Amino acid sequence: MTQARVLDVSSLPPYEISNRSPLWAGQLLMCMIEGALFVILIATYFYLRLGVDVWPPPGTRIPGTLIPTLALIPLIASCVGSWIADEGAKSNSRGKMLWGSAINLAMAGVFLALRAVEWAGLNFRWNTDAHGSIVWDMLFLHTYDVVADLLVTAVLLAIVAIGRDGPKQRIGVHVDSVLWYFLVAIWIPMYVIIYWGPRLVGAGR
Amino acid sequence: MSAVLTEIPRETKTADRDALSRVWRPRPGFTGWLSVTTHQQIGLRYIKTAFFFLLLGGVEALLMRLQLAFPNNTLLGPFRYNQIFTMHGTTMMFLFAVPMMEGVGVCLVPLMVGTRNVAFPRLNAFGYWMYLMGGIFFYSGVFTGSVTAAGWFAYTPLSGPQYSVGKGVDYWAQMITFTEISALCVAVELIVTILRMRAPGMSLNRLPLFCWSMLVQSAMIIFAMPAIVMASNFFLLNDRTIGTHLANPAEGGDPILYQHIFWFFGHPEVYIIFLPALGMVSMILEANTRRGIFGYPAVVLSLVGNGFVAFGLWVHHMFATGLPQLGEAYFTAASMMIAITSGVQIFCWIATIWTGRLRMTAAMHFVFGFLFIFVLGGMTGVMLASIPLDLQAHDTYFVVAHFHYVLIGGALFPLFGAFHHWFSKFTGRMIDERLGRISFWILFVGFNLTFFPMHLAGVNGMPRRVYTYPPEMGWQTDNLLSSIGALMIAIGGAVFIANALKSLRAGRVADADPWDSSTLEWAVPSPPPAWNFDNLPVVSSRYPLWIDPEERACVVGMRDDRREVLTTTVLDAAPHHRYVLPASSIWPFLTAVGLTIGLICAVFAFSGYWLASLLGLIGFIGWFWPPRHVEVEP
Numbered sequence: 001m002t003q004a005r006v007l008d009v010s011s012l013p014p015y016e017i018s019n020r021s022p023l024w025a026g027q028l029l030m031c032m033i034e035g036a037l038f039v040i041l042i043a044t045y046f047y048l049r050l051g052v053d054v055w056p057p058p059g060t061r062i063p064g065t066l067i068p069t070l071a072l073i074p075l076i077a078s079c080v081g082s083w084i085a086d087e088g089a090k091s092n093s094r095g096k097m098l099w100g101s102a103i104n105l106a107m108a109g110v111f112l113a114l115r116a117v118e119w120a121g122l123n124f125r126w127n128t129d130a131h132g133s134i135v136w137d138m139l140f141l142h143t144y145d146v147v148a149d150l151l152v153t154a155v156l157l158a159i160v161a162i163g164r165d166g167p168k169q170r171i172g173v174h175v176d177s178v179l180w181y182f183l184v185a186i187w188i189p190m191y192v193i194i195y196w197g198p199r200l201v202g203a204g205r
Numbered sequence: 206m207s208a209v210l211t212e213i214p215r216e217t218k219t220a221d222r223d224a225l226s227r228v229w230r231p232r233p234g235f236t237g238w239l240s241v242t243t244h245q246q247i248g249l250r251y252i253k254t255a256f257f258f259l260l261l262g263g264v265e266a267l268l269m270r271l272q273l274a275f276p277n278n279t280l281l282g283p284f285r286y287n288q289i290f291t292m293h294g295t296t297m298m299f300l301f302a303v304p305m306m307e308g309v310g311v312c313l314v315p316l317m318v319g320t321r322n323v324a325f326p327r328l329n330a331f332g333y334w335m336y337l338m339g340g341i342f343f344y345s346g347v348f349t350g351s352v353t354a355a356g357w358f359a360y361t362p363l364s365g366p367q368y369s370v371g372k373g374v375d376y377w378a379q380m381i382t383f384t385e386i387s388a389l390c391v392a393v394e395l396i397v398t399i400l401r402m403r404a405p406g407m408s409l410n411r412l413p414l415f416c417w418s419m420l421v422q423s424a425m426i427i428f429a430m431p432a433i434v435m436a437s438n439f440f441l442l443n444d445r446t447i448g449t450h451l452a453n454p455a456e457g458g459d460p461i462l463y464q465h466i467f468w469f470f471g472h473p474e475v476y477i478i479f480l481p482a483l484g485m486v487s488m489i490l491e492a493n494t495r496r497g498i499f500g501y502p503a504v505v506l507s508l509v510g511n512g513f514v515a516f517g518l519w520v521h522h523m524f525a526t527g528l529p530q531l532g533e534a535y536f537t538a539a540s541m542m543i544a545i546t547s548g549v550q551i552f553c554w555i556a557t558i559w560t561g562r563l564r565m566t567a568a569m570h571f572v573f574g575f576l577f578i579f580v581l582g583g584m585t586g587v588m589l590a591s592i593p594l595d596l597q598a599h600d601t602y603f604v605v606a607h608f609h610y611v612l613i614g615g616a617l618f619p620l621f622g623a624f625h626h627w628f629s630k631f632t633g634r635m636i637d638e639r640l641g642r643i644s645f646w647i648l649f650v651g652f653n654l655t656f657f658p659m660h661l662a663g664v665n666g667m668p669r670r671v672y673t674y675p676p677e678m679g680w681q682t683d684n685l686l687s688s689i690g691a692l693m694i695a696i697g698g699a700v701f702i703a704n705a706l707k708s709l710r711a712g713r714v715a716d717a718d719p720w721d722s723s724t725l726e727w728a729v730p731s732p733p734p735a736w737n738f739d740n741l742p743v744v745s746s747r748y749p750l751w752i753d754p755e756e757r758a759c760v761v762g763m764r765d766d767r768r769e770v771l772t773t774t775v776l777d778a779a780p781h782h783r784y785v786l787p788a789s790s791i792w793p794f795l796t797a798v799g800l801t802i803g804l805i806c807a808v809f810a811f812s813g814y815w816l817a818s819l820l821g822l823i824g825f826i827g828w829f830w831p832p833r834h835v836e837v838e839p
Contacts (some may be wrong), residue, residue: 003212007405007743009771009780010762012208014837016782022324022401022772029393029427037431040466044435044451047462057457127448130457137439137449148818155826166835168785 015167017090017174027175031182034145038186041141042193045134055198056131060124062198063135067121068191071114078107079184082177089173094160097173101157104180108150115143138190142183149179208405208780210743210758220739224765229321229735232789240789242326243735244315247333249631251308254337255301261344262296263698265289267691270655274688276676286672287354288373294357295377298474299384300340302616306481307332307391309623310419312631314395316726316733317413319404319742319749321770324397325390326786327793327828332390334797339383342805346376353377356670358467359441361452361460366445375445375808378437382804385430388477392423392430399423402770403778404725405760406744413724414491414498417505418484421512425473425480428516432470436463447811461526468519476515478612480508482619483550486572489619489626490554492722493569494561497748500553507553510546514539524592525599533592540590547583551576566720567641571622574649578614582607585660600670603663609656621648621701628705629719633731634712640704644697651693658683658690723748741771744778785837796824 018024049055056062081103088096119139126136153176159169231241241247268289272281281289315323323329346352353373355364364374399420403412412420440463443449450456452463487498498504520528520536554576563569585607589595598604621644628636662683667674674680718727725742726733727750740759746752760780763769768786773779803817 004215005210005743005756005758006213006740006761007208007210007758007780008762009208009405009760009783010839012762012771012780013782014764014769014839015784016772020772020781022397022784025397025401026325026328026393029396032427033389033393033431036428037434040432040435040469041439044462044466047465048451048457048459051459052457126443127450128456130450130453130459133443133449133451133458137443137451148822151822152825155829159829159831164831164834166831167837168787168835169831172829 015171017167017171021171021174023171023175024178027178031179035182035186037141038138038190041134041138042190045138045193048130048134049197056124057129060128060131061122063122063195064118065195065199067114067118068195071111071118072188072191074107074110074114075184075187078104078111079181081105081107082180085173086177089170089177092170094163094165097160097165097170098157101153101160101173104153105150105157108146112143112146112150115139135194138194142187142190145183149176149183152176153180208762213761220761220763221765222734222739225736225739226734228766228768231735236791237789239794240330240791242322242330242787242789242793244311244323244326244329245631245733245735247326247329248308248310248312250333251304251311251336254333254340255305255308258296258300258340259305260698262293262301263695265293265296267695269293270688270691272672273674273684275685276674276678276681278673281672283672284354287356287670288352290670291353291356291377295343295353295380297612298357298478299381300336300343302478302612303384303388303474304336305620306422306478306616307388309485309620310395310422310481311391313627313726314398314416314419315402316630316729316737317416317724318399318402318407319725319738319744320398320402321737321741321768322786323394324402325394327790328390328394330790331793331797332387332394334794335383335390335800336387338797338801339380339387342383342801343376343380346373351376358464358471359437360467361440361444361463364441365452372808375442378441378445379804379808381433381437383801385433386800388426389430392426395419396423396427400775401772402784403773404742404744404749405771405773405778405780407749407773407778409776409778410502411744411747413484414487414501414504414508415481415484417508418480418482418487421508422477422480425477425512425515429470429473429477432466433474436467436470440466442808443811446808461523461528464523464526465519468522469516472519472522473515475608475612476511479615480511482575482616483508483511485619485623485626486554486575487550488722488724489568489572489622490557490561491724491748492626492720493564493566493572494557495564495721496557496561497723498553499556499560500549501747504550504553507546507549511543514543514546518543521590521595524595530592537590537592541587544583544587551580566625567636567638567645568622568626570642570645571618571625574645574652575614575618575622578610578618578649578652582610582612582614586611598663600668601663602659602667602669605669606656606659606663609659613652613656618648621645624705626720627726628708629712629715630726630731630733632709632712633715634708635715635719636708636712637704640700640707644700644704647693647697647700651690651695651697654690655687655694656690658686662687718750723751725749736768790828792824792828796821796828799824 081100085097085100088100124132126133156173156176231237272278272286351372355369355374359374359377362368399416440451444452450458452458452460491498517539521540524533589607625636625641662680665680667680715731717730729737743758743760770784770786772781772784774781799820800817803813803820806813806816
């Protein structure tokens with residue numbers, strides 16, 4: 001037989017910036033790993049909480065709700081910036097990527113500033129007792145992830161700003177937004193658990 | 206745009222090997238060696254490193270057996286003995302078994318699914334370096350006197366600041382960080398490789414069973430490893446270094462919660478080790494019975510079932526902690542259920558052997574050894590799932606016998622079989638079959654001689670983790686037999702190593718497919734070139750090499766002048782787009798070095814994490830920074 005059966009793929013695109021890109025799947029798995037860790041932290045929180053009658057322990061003030069609730073506004077607004085950057089990555093628009101990332105960083109910066117103000121008002125620390133340990137673990141891990149993602153966003157912004165935004169870098173901008181949506185979304189249940197949980201369930205017992 | 210199957214003159218289809226070679230060959234010199242990102246090289250490094258740790262763990266086991274050979278022996282003191290069994294368990298679980306399975310997966314999966322490399326080659330290299338550095342860091346504790354004696358699961362309060370002074374437990378807990386990062390890297394890249402980079406036409410129902418087992422195993426790693434992060438970093442390290450109280454009952458913490466979280470990882474861990482071994486057994490059987498596995502869908506569903514049920518078993522490690530009995534009963538049921546999913550596979554293998562044309566290679570010897578030993582270990586597992594029996598046998602040598610039957614029988618024997626089976630693929634030489642069989646028989650007899658008497662010692666009341674025993678307990682004979690068996694295992698291991706070295710040097714030169722196997726890794730030369738396939742294959746059957754070579758199709762139209770691979774759709778593996786993999790880079794290595802420095806400092810002060818973060822960030826910037834604007838032209 002002199003003929004060979006072949007599948008010609010030369011007409012297929014050489015890259016893809018969407019949820020079909022391998023890097024998107026990798027980022028999703030990273031979010032699942034991080035999500036599993038947060039779920040275990042939440043489970044630990046409730047396990048410890050169910051083991052005692054009074055939560056938080058006597059002498060510990062329940063964290064205030066005003067600042068964390070206000071902080072949700074810039075946090076959610078930052079997603080708009082992330083979304084604009086993401087759309088810019090898909091449509092190869094440098095302007096959108098720059099503006100979107102900048103809005104993302106600025107709004108997240110406001111969120112972190114509010115978080116710092118809030119932390120200064122807490123009257124317990126991680127080494128106060130088990131309640132302090134688990135609440136600080138949740139706050140710390142989420143903050144650490146937020147700061148880490150913002151640094152990555154800043155690096156991507158710099159790469160785009162100096163004009164090296166090839167397809168690989170644009171995929172980076174795209175999956176960076178996926179991570180950001182995740183970090184915002186995972187904060188909502190944690191916010192409810194940390195700030196509203198002790199008020200709504202078993203308060204003052 | 207789409208790809209269509211056409212016919213062209215045969216001589217025009219071949220890819221340009223020179224171009225591929227230029228693009229894929231590693232950079233020269235030592236920095237080139239540090240920059241390697243091809244999956245075969247990284248996989249072999251995993252395997253060699255893990256084998257080295259197997260030897261270390263084996264020496265530790267021998268020391269324990271020498272100490273226990275005679276009553277009132279004084280070779281090792283109690284504290285030293287505790288350190289050695291802790292090192293043994295830790296080494297075997299974290300530094301040998303999981304990385305070894307990952308290494309085999311990294312080596313074989315891209316070849317089996319018909320692609321050129323894993324989806325994230327730099328991540329792959331980074332994962333290996335983290336593993337290596339974590340292992341070196343852990344063993345460096347031997348020279349600084351920082352060796353934990355708290356057991357491989359480091360229960361609090363024994364492992365807490367009060368009862369484990371010094372830095373041993375901290376070294377242990379931070380070593381976990383290294384190995385879990387490594388395992389997570391491999392899990393992520395293998396899942397994406399398997400789901401998005403299979404050869405066109407390799408729909409999920411044509412996926413080789415080893416790849417199925419790695420897929421399930423990787424998914425398990427994704428959900429199990431975060432639990433050990435919680436246990437080792439948040440409970441142990443933070444309680445010890447910055448005074449958190451998660452495991453401190455005086456301040457509202459709970460040591461039982463540590464056990465829950467540890468075993469929520471620890472039990473799936475056993476299946477993380479065991480599932481790839483099941484995949485290996487299926488593949489070895491397929492090649493050596495020369496038929497497809499009987500009941501492929503049942504085997505796949507059982508693997509997936511194993512993966513799910515494995516997360517519902519952890520409390521059977523904690524039956525003796527006084528948990529509510531109704532809750533414990535659930536875990537008894539779940540523990541017995543895993544016998545169903547494991548049993549289905551065993552029956553499918555028996556049917557495969559029964560109806561196939563069996564060829565008794567050395568690898569097949571190990572498969573039969575696996576079937577025998579693993580079934581025995583499974584039986585004692587079902588026994589231990591029953592709470593009344595478990596309460597009697599808990600913390601006795603009966604349990605030690607059980608888990609060595611499951612882990613050595615269930616993972617090490619298939620692994621040795623796999624070593625004999627795929628040796629030629631990665632070395633280009635056939636392994637000596639006769640020496641392989643000899644090593645099998647020595648190992649098989651030695652294994653049973655070592656571990657069968659432990660059942661009896663356990664039933665006669667001998668507790669685990671004792672450094673010696675008085676002669677009047679009546680455990681003398683059993684222990685002496687075990688120790689003689691352990692020496693036999695060592696001899697079997699020596700024969701195995703001698704065989705590997707001899708065959709590597711003077712073995713018969715292997716052709717591409719010495720076993721007439723069915724899967725794609727046998728379609729490429731032994732050893733395969735760095736780019737694996739000249740033309741990526743197109744698959745039209747579950748057994749692509751068992752169809753007429755004239756009928757096989759391949760991919761054309763890929764660029765040879767860059768590291769290009771093909772992505773396909775998740776279920777049907779229809780071609781979707783081409784995808785350029787990054788070049789080799791030294792940054793994964795440098796990033797791992799930076800993180801290592803920081804993580805080691807974090808053992809002594811929490812601020813080490815800031816250093817790790819800073820150095821890690823610098824590493825990642827170097828890793829991702831584009832030297833210039835690079836467009837990807839079609």
